[in-house]
Amino acid sequence: xxxxxxxxxxxxxxxxxxxxxxxxxxxxxxxxxxxxxxxxxxxxxxxxxxxxxxxxxxxxxxxxxxxxxxxxxxxxxxxxxxxxxxxxxxxxxxxxxxxxxxxxxxxxxxxxxxxxxxxxxxxxxxxxxxxxxxxxxxxxxxxxxxxxxxxxxxxxxxxxxxxxxxxxxxxxxxxxxxxxxxxxxxxxxxxxxxxxxxxxxxxxxxxxxxxxxxxxxxxxxxxxxxxxxxxxxxxxxxxxxxxxxxxxxxxxxxxxxxxxxxxxxxxxxxxxxxx
Amino acid sequence: xxxxxxxxxxxxxxxxxxxxxxxxxxxxxxxxxxxxxxxxxxxxxxxxxxxxxxxxxxxxxxxxxxxxxxxxxxxxxxxxxxxxxxxxxxxxxxxxxxxxxxxxxxxxxxxxxxxxxxxxxxxxxxxxxxxxxxxxxxxxxxxxxxxxxxxxxxxxxxxxxxxxxxxxxxxxxxxxxxxxxxxxxxxxxxxxxxxxxxxxxxxxxxxxxxxxxxxxxxxxxxxxxxxxxxxxxxxxxxxxxxxxxxxxxxxxxxxxxxxxxxxxxxxxxxxxxxxxxxxxxxxxxxxxxxxxxxxxxxxxxxxxxxxxxxxxxxxxxxxxxxxxxxxxxxxxxxxxxxxxxxxxxxxxxxxxxxxxxxxxxxxxxxxxxxxxxxxxxxxxxxxxxxxxxxxxxxxxxxxxxxxxxxxxxxxxxxxxxxxxxxxxxxxxxxxxxxxxxxxxxxxxxxxxxxxxxxxxxx
Numbered sequence: 001x002x003x004x005x006x007x008x009x010x011x012x013x014x015x016x017x018x019x020x021x022x023x024x025x026x027x028x029x030x031x032x033x034x035x036x037x038x039x040x041x042x043x044x045x046x047x048x049x050x051x052x053x054x055x056x057x058x059x060x061x062x063x064x065x066x067x068x069x070x071x072x073x074x075x076x077x078x079x080x081x082x083x084x085x086x087x088x089x090x091x092x093x094x095x096x097x098x099x100x101x102x103x104x105x106x107x108x109x110x111x112x113x114x115x116x117x118x119x120x121x122x123x124x125x126x127x128x129x130x131x132x133x134x135x136x137x138x139x140x141x142x143x144x145x146x147x148x149x150x151x152x153x154x155x156x157x158x159x160x161x162x163x164x165x166x167x168x169x170x171x172x173x174x175x176x177x178x179x180x181x182x183x184x185x186x187x188x189x190x191x192x193x194x195x196x197x198x199x200x201x202x203x204x205x206x207x208x209x210x211x212x213x214x215x216x217x218x219x220x221x222x223x224x225x226x227x228x229x230x231x232x233x234x235x236x237x238x239x240x241x242x243x244x245x246x247x248x249x250x251x252x253x254x255x256x257x258x259x260x261x262x263x264x265x266x267x268x269x270x271x272x273x274x275x
Numbered sequence: 276x277x278x279x280x281x282x283x284x285x286x287x288x289x290x291x292x293x294x295x296x297x298x299x300x301x302x303x304x305x306x307x308x309x310x311x312x313x314x315x316x317x318x319x320x321x322x323x324x325x326x327x328x329x330x331x332x333x334x335x336x337x338x339x340x341x342x343x344x345x346x347x348x349x350x351x352x353x354x355x356x357x358x359x360x361x362x363x364x365x366x367x368x369x370x371x372x373x374x375x376x377x378x379x380x381x382x383x384x385x386x387x388x389x390x391x392x393x394x395x396x397x398x399x400x401x402x403x404x405x406x407x408x409x410x411x412x413x414x415x416x417x418x419x420x421x422x423x424x425x426x427x428x429x430x431x432x433x434x435x436x437x438x439x440x441x442x443x444x445x446x447x448x449x450x451x452x453x454x455x456x457x458x459x460x461x462x463x464x465x466x467x468x469x470x471x472x473x474x475x476x477x478x479x480x481x482x483x484x485x486x487x488x489x490x491x492x493x494x495x496x497x498x499x500x501x502x503x504x505x506x507x508x509x510x511x512x513x514x515x516x517x518x519x520x521x522x523x524x525x526x527x528x529x530x531x532x533x534x535x536x537x538x539x540x541x542x543x544x545x546x547x548x549x550x551x552x553x554x555x556x557x558x559x560x561x562x563x564x565x566x567x568x569x570x571x572x573x574x575x576x577x578x579x580x581x582x583x584x585x586x587x588x589x590x591x592x593x594x595x596x597x598x599x600x601x602x603x604x605x606x607x608x609x610x611x612x613x614x615x616x617x618x619x620x621x622x623x624x625x626x627x628x629x630x631x632x633x634x635x636x637x638x639x640x641x642x643x644x645x646x647x648x649x650x651x652x653x654x655x656x657x658x659x660x661x662x663x664x665x666x667x668x669x670x671x672x673x674x675x676x677x678x679x680x681x682x683x684x685x686x687x688x689x690x691x692x693x694x695x696x697x698x699x700x701x702x703x704x705x706x707x708x709x710x711x712x713x714x715x716x717x718x719x720x721x722x723x724x725x726x727x728x729x730x731x732x733x
Contacts, residue, residue, distance in 0.1 A: 121672075158347040166433065166557055170565040175433055175556050180566030181665040181675045187566060189669075231347060232555075238364065239375050239549030247434055249663050251550050252572025255382040259540055260390060263313050263383070266536040270529050271306025274520050 041112070041126055052130075056138030059131055063112045067091030072142040090116045097204075098145020102136040104200035108193075119207055122188055149199040151219070153226040161228025164221055168212065176245040177232040182208060191233040195226045301519035302526040303505040307394045309533055314387035316537035317380050318491065322484065324377035331367050333359040334429060334476035336469045345554050353558035356472065357431040360553050376545025381423050383541060385573040388416045396618075396648050398635040400504045402628075406619045408497040413615045415490045417608075418483060420573055425479040427571055429472070430551070436559025437568040440465060445577075445604035450597050466561055504635050514633045567665055576655055579662030580607040583683055611655060639708075642701035650694035657686050 042062030044050060050058070061070065067090040069075050074093035091113070094102070105111040109123035125132060136148070166175060172187045174180050179189040185208040190198065199222055205211030217225070235245060243250040285291035302308065335355035341348050343358070344365050353361075363370035392412065395401055401409035424442070428435045443465045446457040460474070461467030508518055520526055544550075556565070570578060580603030589597035622644060623629060638645040661682040668675045 166563045174567045175565040179669045181668045240547045248569040259383045260386045267309040268306045
């Protein structure tokens with residue numbers, strides 16, 4: 001039904017007009033509430049002039065402290081709540097997570113989280129470059145932690161990377177890095193992650209992803225994994241149009257939506273009545 | 276020239292009467308009768324491309340280290356089987372084109388059979404005297420599923436290995452027989468002993484194609500001997516009257532054109548659209564796996580079935596009597612097979628119609644059949660769609676468990692709703708036609724009466 005017809009109807013029956021208006025208000029209001037994180041980003045008034053250290057502290061206090069605690073020790077929940085991954089409470093302690101974790105969570109737009117108890121999803125960063133720098137430095141200053149890693153994928157071997165990736169990662173992320181589903185989590189695509197983000201994710205183990213120590217995956221091996229993920233982002237599609245590198249599902253769609261449609265069309269054309 | 280060649284043949288084989296008869300065979304003049312031919316031609320492409328592939332494929336599980344042209348796999352330990360598929364894709368002349376065309380042809384072959392089956396079902400073409408033709412057709416469909424599964428599995432890449440693992444778990448899950456059956460087929464607990472590969476290979480390139488070919492021949496011979504069915508063209512067309520166009524010169528060019536079109540579409544897909552890029556998946560080792568591994572589309576309904584069945588095992592004390600994969604992976608397809616095969620007899624029971632039928636129903640002419648069919652295929656379709664719920668989650672963010680529950684409800688409710696709805700629509704259409712016909716007859720009578728009364732113009 002088109003909008004104008006809807007309106008005509010609504011106008012036609014005065015009794016219903018009120019109901020339509022109400023419904024529209026609720027729908028619109030609901031949509032807006034859904035689209036905006038309940039906590040908007042809080043910024044200090046004269047952000048440009050502030051030194052980084054002060055900016056970091058203020059941004060933290062305004063946007064992060066409610067879940068991670070004013071001193072970065074985390075906030076246990078008052079009411080018993082289902083934890084996110086291994087986390088119980090509103091947010092984990094940030095002492096000792098270092099620049100590495102802060103860089104990952106801020107650059108993938110995961111923090112600040114909308115609300116605890118929900119899997120963080122990747123999106124564009126919610127802070128600008130200077131703000132991220134300030135926050136990362138601030139979180140790093142909360143305790144001794146690892147710095148932002150600097151991987152060298154060019155030193156890695158793609159073959160070793162493919163092997164390591166199928167061994168450690170493909171069970172969740174799919175061989176071509178296209179993502180998938182786990183009980184209790186959506187597994188994101190890895191193709192869009194930068195080399196540093198991949199290195200960070202492997203060392204952090206965000207949400208349900210396991211954390212890999214240097215003993216399990218050395219930095220050298222990590223370089224290879226990243227080299228492979230880069231290949232997966234632009235794979236060798238010798239066979240033509242890659243249709244998403246997911247295998248059978250898009251192939252079935254091509255079969256039905258292209259081949260079958262074409263061939264039935266041919267049948268209809270060729271089968272036009274002669275008699 | 277042609278005349279001479281035919282005379283030559285006839286004098287040595289006496290084949291002219293047969294030839295004359297087949298050239299005069301009357302084909303029904305409706306496009307939907309060409310759907311089965313699409314399947315036939317896809318099968319021809321399958322055999323032709325398959326023969327080429329056998330020249331290069333090596334069904335051996337012996338391991339070697341890869342040194343071929345595809346750099347990301349250099350240094351990998353892999354079976355000869357997987358290596359030979361890589362070689363077909365990267366070094367054999369036209370290898371990738373033929374391999375991809377073969378795979379597309381398999382996907383299209385099964386799809387064409389399904390479309391053809393739908394036409395047969397909804398027009399009641401399976402009724403006496405063609406039940407045997409129909410049953411052979413359904414059997415061919417299911418044998419083709421097995422044939423496709425074997426072809427997919429032989430490449431020994433990551434996806435095919437995982438597919439075999441699922442197949443193994445389904446075989447094991449069959450009550451009483453399972454363990455022995457699995458051992459009989461695999462020869463050794465998963466991944467099986469090397470002879471399993473030669474078994475798969477012989478079945479895929481020889482036994483099953485010959486079985487399918489033979490059934491296809493029988494199918495066509497039966498169609499010809501009972502003659503095609505046809506739609507009602509004239510108001511009082513009897514069951515015995517044949518109408519249609521002769522094989523020559525009408526149907527033969529049509530069929531040749533269709534053969535060319537099918538081959539063209541398949542080879543175009545083979546050349547332009549990538550299918551199963553095994554080099555991207557890497558070789559299989561039982562300890563490895565990938566998220567979202569799927570079989571080819573025509574087995575997707577089994578994955579869907581296994582996902583929708585709630586997680587429970589039938590146990591007796593410590594023993595698992597019926598492991599979970601049985602329901603979705605074995606019982607579900609088996610019940611679809613049984614339902615399809617027994618349908619002609621079931622319908623006869625329901626309607627009490629034991630007569631022979633050469634004239635087809637339109638779907639609306641048999642509201643109950645059409646409604647049952649629509650409900651039944653909706654059921655299978657929903658299970659099939661549920662098989663890709665995980666990709667919907669990744670692509671659109673819809674919660675996976677929520678989807679599974681929605682599908683569980685839909686699978687029960689939707690077929691009933693579709694049944695009622697379709698029956699209603701068919702009945703209305705049918706009613707409307709009857710009313711229309713009555714009115715036309717009444718008008719014609721009125722006109723006649725008026726004409727009789729009016730004085731004849733001089």
